[in-house]
Amino acid sequence: MPLSPSRRRLTSAILALVVVSSAAGCAATTDPVTGATATPDTAAAQCPGADVPLTELVAAASPATLTGESTACLSSQAIEPIAGTPTPALPVTVTDNDGLTVTVTNADRIIAVDRSGTLAATVFALGLGDRVIARDSSTEFPGAADLPLITQNGHELAAEAVIALAPTVILTDRTVGSRDVLAQLREVGIPIVVVTADRSLSDNAVLIGQVATALGVPAAGTALTERLTSETDATIASIAALAPQNPADRPRILFLYMRGASSIYYIFGAESGADSLIDSLGGIDVASEFGWQGMKPLTAEALVATAPDVLLVMTNGLKSVGGVDGLLDTIPALQATPAGQHRRIVDMRDDAILAFGPRTSEVLDSLARAIYAPDAS
Incomplete structure (x- = not known):
């Protein structure tokens, strides 16, 4: 979108x-x-x-x-993953948020980075956390906190550190890493999928869908969206009862x-x-x-x-x-x-x-x- x-x-x-x-x-x-x-x-x-x-x-x-x-x-x-461990059905070809056509052939070594840690959290929630190989400075939840840090000075993406880890796919929303760094990573053959940077309740389904599709697990994306929607709707209903009428x-x-x-x-x-x-x-x-x-x-x-x-x-x-x-x-x-x-x-x-x-x-x-x-x- x-x-x-x-x-x-x-x-x-x-x-x-x-x-x-x-x-x-x-x-x-x-x-x-x-x-x-x-x-x-x-x-x-x-x-x-x-x-x-x-x-x-x-x-x-x-x-x-x-x-x-x-x-x-x-x-x-x-981060609580959905039930079961999905198996990516690859290759997949997507048109990312920059309008670029990207083909992902392997999701064994995933890097997902953004300024709030939402992308890595989404990958973990999809049940693919064991495939994530690095983290940004905002990703510190259990299971990810001990991964190699590939950002410096806040949210500058270190290209050399990324290349050394040999990722098979990178997910980003451009809030981490400059255009020059992402271009450098593309030049060495790493598929980079840019997803939406919008963050709101109405954008949750879009974000999850983009991540799940790029990683070849659309059914897991649907399951996660349904779970999150159900949980969020229930919480909002409880808040409405707690708030002034x-x-x-x-x-x-x-x-x-x-x-x-x-x-x-x-x-x-x-x-x-x-x-x-x-x-x-x-x-x-x-x-x-x-x-x-x-x-x-x-x-x-x-x-x-x-x-x-x-x-x-x-x-x-x-x-x-x-x-x-x-x-x-x-x-x-x-x-x-x-x-x-x-x-x-x-x-x-x-x-x-x-x-x-x-x-x-x-x-x-x-x-x-x-x-x-x-x-x-």
């Missing part, structure tokens, strides 16, 4: 931020911008209450009455991207993926309501005008500005909003919050807990 002009502009903006921010150097968990790493699955020990179903949680009468920051964490980073009480949510070391602050609006996320969480995407599309630089006027009740942010982005206190000091206008006054900042791992793909249901579940019933965790 070709990118719309607005999506292309958005992807270019994100890539620019990746380049600018790669030298910022944030610590702690995996940062898809800087490549900082942490021990996989440490979140599992930090999510008390995650075993209580959403349907059993009691939410505040109105999210606007809540105070204090919250962290949404996945109880496990593991009166539309006027729905939380007004703003997604803010930040990298303090580079003084980068962007609002994510319509067609950014954040709008799809917020809508599924039963919230009002105030950036879209304000008419903002894609990514826009933050302004004090827009922040005050949108009047968010809750800010969604990436964990390492929040750390880069010195946490909630640092954010409030850095952006004084935030203190004129309900979110700032009540310190309602919800953070989540950078490699999860907008990744979508196989972990969509778990991401929504974790964010809903942090937004509606943070005391339960």
